[in-house]
Amino acid sequence: MRQLKQLMEEITRRVDTNLREFDMDSSNYIRSALPMSHFMRFYAFYGITSNHPIDFHFGRSSLAGSYFLSRCHVNSSILHKTDVRGDELKRRGQVFHLGGREILMHQDECIRVQHSFLVKTLVHSYNHDPEFPEFYSIVNTFAAPYANIHGSAIRGCLLGPFATLDLTTVHDCMIGPFAYVQTGQISHTAVEPGSVWIEHGSDFRFHYQFPKDALQEYVRYDAKRGVQGRLVAFIRQRKRHFQEIFDVVHFNRSDNTHRSTALNRYAVVRGGTRISENVLVAQRAYLENADLGKGANAQENCYIVDSCLQGFNVMAHGAKIIHARLGEKGFVGFNAFLRGSPQAPLDIGHHSIVMPHTIIDTETALQIPPEHLVWGLIRNPQELAENSISLEKLSQHNQGFRQGRLVFDGSGKTFVEQFQKRIEHILLDNGAYFDGRQKRGHAQQGQNIAFNIIQPYTTGPRRGLFPTMNIHEGTG
Amino acid sequence: MRQLKQLMEEITRRVDTNLREFDMDSSNYIRSALPMSHFMRFYAFYGITSNHPIDFHFGRSSLAGSYFLSRCHVNSSILHKTDVRGDELKRRGQVFHLGGREILMHQDECIRVQHSFLVKTLVHSYNHDPEFPEFYSIVNTFAAPYANIHGSAIRGCLLGPFATLDLTTVHDCMIGPFAYVQTGQISHTAVEPGSVWIEHGSDFRFHYQFPKDALQEYVRYDAKRGVQGRLVAFIRQRKRHFQEIFDVVHFNRSDNTHRSTALNRYAVVRGGTRISENVLVAQRAYLENADLGKGANAQENCYIVDSCLQGFNVMAHGAKIIHARLGEKGFVGFNAFLRGSPQAPLDIGHHSIVMPHTIIDTETALQIPPEHLVWGLIRNPQELAENSISLEKLSQHNQGFRQGRLVFDGSGKTFVEQFQKRIEHILLDNGAYFDGRQKRGHAQQGQNIAFNIIQPYTTGPRRGLFPTMNIHEGTG
Incomplete structure (x- = not known):
């Protein structure tokens, strides 16, 4: 288990370095995220179909309970009961309209997870960032349970539980519990818990802020006790x-x-x-x-x-x-x-x-x-x-309005x-x-998916880590 | 399934080419070995432990029901409910005594299966051939159910059901049903069904021949009906x-x-x-x-x-x-x-x-x-x-003797x-x-083996074949 512990420390340092402006100490969150026994208890699985390109790479990672479909490369990361579903990744030869531009894909897109710790997180869709369309990257990031990373390339991020990043490129941000962000891009920002924030250039802006006390009843989070509240209680039942x-x-x-x-x-x-x-x-x-x-x-x-x-x-x-x-x-x-x-x-x-x-x-x-x-x-x-x-x-409405805790601008x-x-x-x-x-x-x-089951080392210094794997279609 | 059928034909041609002196037509054996549905019905599995080096490569192969441990590379082959257990492979740095010589291993040994069709076959031990100690190769070979390939590198071979090759390098041979061969090396030979043949240079030779009719009650084999007899009936029950x-x-x-x-x-x-x-x-x-x-x-x-x-x-x-x-x-x-x-x-x-x-x-x-x-x-x-x-x-006995159907020579x-x-x-x-x-x-x-479960394509031209996989320890 020595190597897994080293990896956790390494991810902590990476996340904290990216979030240093917030004086972040992610170590408490990361250490308390899971009991160490959970890293051995669950298998990981990946789907094989003839409908999606297959290209899995898993290196020096813990994947317990996680699921992968289509092209995903995971290195030096911990993914726990996380779904990485690559069935909407951009394919070679397709033209995409991103950020007002036409982009012709010269290679199949690939999800890349590096130095990240994702717990019960959903990763889906494709990278909507026109600057780097070939890779859907999740780097130096910690995601608490039930976060969604949807069509969003992220680098240096702490996502609270039930937070969602949607179609948004994110650099060095703290996303509070149950916050939803769909703004195209965002950087060096701390998003309040329970913010629902959609912004599309100068076209419109939708911003709702949950009342703090009421939200606490549904979702609350601290480093010691993890996620609490009615949402997670409903799931646990x-x-x-x-x-x-x-x-x-x-x-x-x-x-x-x-x-x-x-x-x-x-x-x-x-x-x-x-x-x-x-x-x-x-x-x-x-x-x-x-x-x-x-x-x-x-x-x-x-x-x-x-x-x-x-x-x-x-x-x-x-x-x-x-x-x-x-x-x-x-x-x-x-x-x-x-x-x-x-x-x-x-x-x-x-x-x-x-x-x-x-x-x-x-x-x-x-x-x-x-x-x-x-x-x-x-x-x-x-x-x-x-x-x-x-x-x-x-x-x-074309000049914006306020209604309760909602502020709407634009069209x-x-x-x-x-x-x-x-x-x-x-x-x-x-x-x-x-x-x-x-x-x-x-x-x-999504029919006829053949599910493959992979397991970590159960003994020795690599305990809890998975062997290095490359799985692809081959030339046959 | 097109590619799997092509692969079967390719293996047939390879085996027949090696065995052309016997005017071999292995196609009937190979085609009737398994119903096509069996290629999808069973998963393959491999073991991960910290006690054995891990290095799996599976390329353009059907592996339904088969099990792999330690270093095995399988290419363009069909392994059905076959065990490839590499826990006795030679390790780098070890000295082996093979063929009267000391051999220092400069790399870990690896089992290599190529253009072969093995049904319910056991592959174990390490290659005892001093000429090529790094690779335990099984090439251009068809093995009927319950054959054992034990410490034997083989090229161009048809093994009947319940046949065993033990510590013997084999080139271009037909090994009859229930025949056992442990002779160090053998080439261009057809071994009779029910021969039990052990020969160690000029030291000794043990040869027993089962009575043909009695053996038929226990093991018989034809291309149409496959394996019959009391042994396989016992297993089926x-x-x-x-x-x-x-x-x-x-x-x-x-x-x-x-x-x-x-x-x-x-x-x-x-x-x-x-x-x-x-x-x-x-x-x-x-x-x-x-x-x-x-x-x-x-x-x-x-x-x-x-x-x-x-x-x-x-x-x-x-x-x-x-x-x-x-x-x-x-x-x-x-x-x-x-x-x-x-x-x-x-x-x-x-x-x-x-x-x-x-x-x-x-x-x-x-x-x-x-x-x-x-x-x-x-x-x-x-x-x-x-x-x-x-x-x-x-x-x-030091001059040999005969006893019933046994002929013994040497010491x-x-x-x-x-x-x-x-x-x-x-x-x-x-x-x-x-x-x-x-x-x-x-x-x-052999405790604490973590079993990984892999599945073939269930649709499309690759149906029945497995994706290409490389699994190894990594540098972590």
Whole structure:
């Protein structure tokens, strides 16, 4: 275990060096992130398919519990129960529009993780930085549990639990717990816990700030006790159901899923669940008494419990929905926590958009009308009124407005259009519109993944580290 | 699957080219060896330990169901449920005595399999050829089920089912079913089915030939029906018990094995089994109501059923023992099939040697006295008398003798001494003499193996082939 401990110290020094302006001491976070026994207890796994290029490199790293798909190079890093899903990486020969420029890819993009410690983190999409499109790099970074790194190259960063970096290049930043950042780029900034911050050049800026005390009930974090609060308690209550699907090599479900649907074998599916066609259910998703309509999806760390998704729904990474109905084309953003109850169910109208990092925890029955945008903390009709707006009304704002704890600048119309365009893109990428021949997406290409299981050294100085591996397609 | 089929044709051509003097057409054997579905159904696995160098390379190969330990490079080959156990490979800096010469190893030895098709084959030990000590090569070869390739570099060979090549460099040979060859080297030879042939320069020559018709009842082989007979029927009856241990990632046994014993997690252990200290039980061994005394071992494809091994016993690869008692230091050679019954039990005295490829199938109770050598086909007291000799008497022969179907030339004393020396070596290598500090062997070093599970492409032109992989220790 000597080498693993050395590696932890090395990562700590790297992160602290990048964050020295904040007088950062990440060692407490890193040391308390995991009991040392966890580095041996869990296997890592990677997927082999003929639909995605294969190029894995793992060097001098601990990967316990983590999953990899497509091209990923991981060096001198610790990835614990982390998903690195490279199924949207840019391919050679494709043209991408990034930062207003056309970029022709001369080689396949590759995710590169170096000197980083990621715990239960989701890494997905492709690097949206036009400056270095071939590599989706995560360097000198510590991510606490349930962070999302989505289409964001990052260097020198401490992400709090349930924080999300979305389509944003990040240098030397502290991202607070449950903060969401989608600003294109950001550097040398400390983002407050519970900030929801979307900024698109001079077009628009959306900024919501969770009330500090209320947020603490849902997500709080300190170096000693780790992540606490209702979100992580909700997850822990359901943890044991994942155990049995990780224990077996081949997990054969008795139910028959549609031919156009990908139900990952590392997802939990419990009683009363119905899954329609063109549905994508990713690894580590949890379905219990869930009704997933055509073209719906449940990404990594999604929980859909006692709920109905009426079709063409996006449940972004880490989104949770309980005792709720989500109307057709309803969208739920990253790490949103939408909890109704039998006494106080939640109803979300069609085409409505639940912003990333929204917390809805109903005290009474709540109804979100169709074609509305909701955000922030919503527990009752008053908070719903304060933290929602119809898409039509939002589109009419072009000089900015304040509403409750939201500050909006710029064009509401552009904001709505861009959001809707992105939702359509996600549905398309996920294969929601597959017609049996065309518009194939993850729901179709994520089938027939062969899962490979890799293990660390269990004894000796390398204990907890994995051997060096290179896995690629070969010339055959 | 296109590429896998191409590979099969390529291997066929290679084998046939090497064996053209025999007018060989291996295509029927190769095509009928396995249903195509079997190439997808089983995972391959490799072991990671800190006790053995790690250097795996798999390129353009199908590996379904196979197991690898230590340094193995496999290219353009099909290995089905084959064990490639490199835990005895020569290490850099060690001096080996091969062919009467001292050889200092300047690099770690590596098993290299190229253009070969091995079905349920065991590959173990190290290359005993002094001409090329760094590589243990298996090239242009087809091996039918339950062949053993033990310390033998081979090029251009068709091994029948249950054939064994032991410490012998082989070029361009046909080895018949259930034939055993240990001659140092052999080339351009067709070895008859059921030949048991040991030859050591001018020192001695042991040659037994099974009666053809009787052998057919136990092992027969044709290109259409594959392997038939009582040996394979015995194995098939117990096959399902392996299924459950292969289905789970971590197999936790309820029993506590001794700290100095290695019970492989891919071994079957059924009711009434007792395992003492310093015992090695390899993957794919089968124990049922078995009592393994101190320092006993059960290698790959061994079956120990309703039997007692009284201590310091070697059960060589593929040896089977049923309703029998094996006295202290009793030795059972490769692929021996020793079947007593409740009505006709088998008793083997201490220090007795059961030659490789011996078949004992008792019609009445049989007792092999201590310090005897037995060989060939033995079903009753008459055959036992014909096919056995005391080690003392054998040692007195120095001009050769004939006894039944055995022809012995040269020095009986040298033969006995060499055999006993080898048994001691095997016990030492297996860790039978471990005293808590010294004389550590496989029984101690084979613990704490972390098993990694790898899968083939399940779709596309590479279907059934595995991605290219390089796995090594790294510099960390």
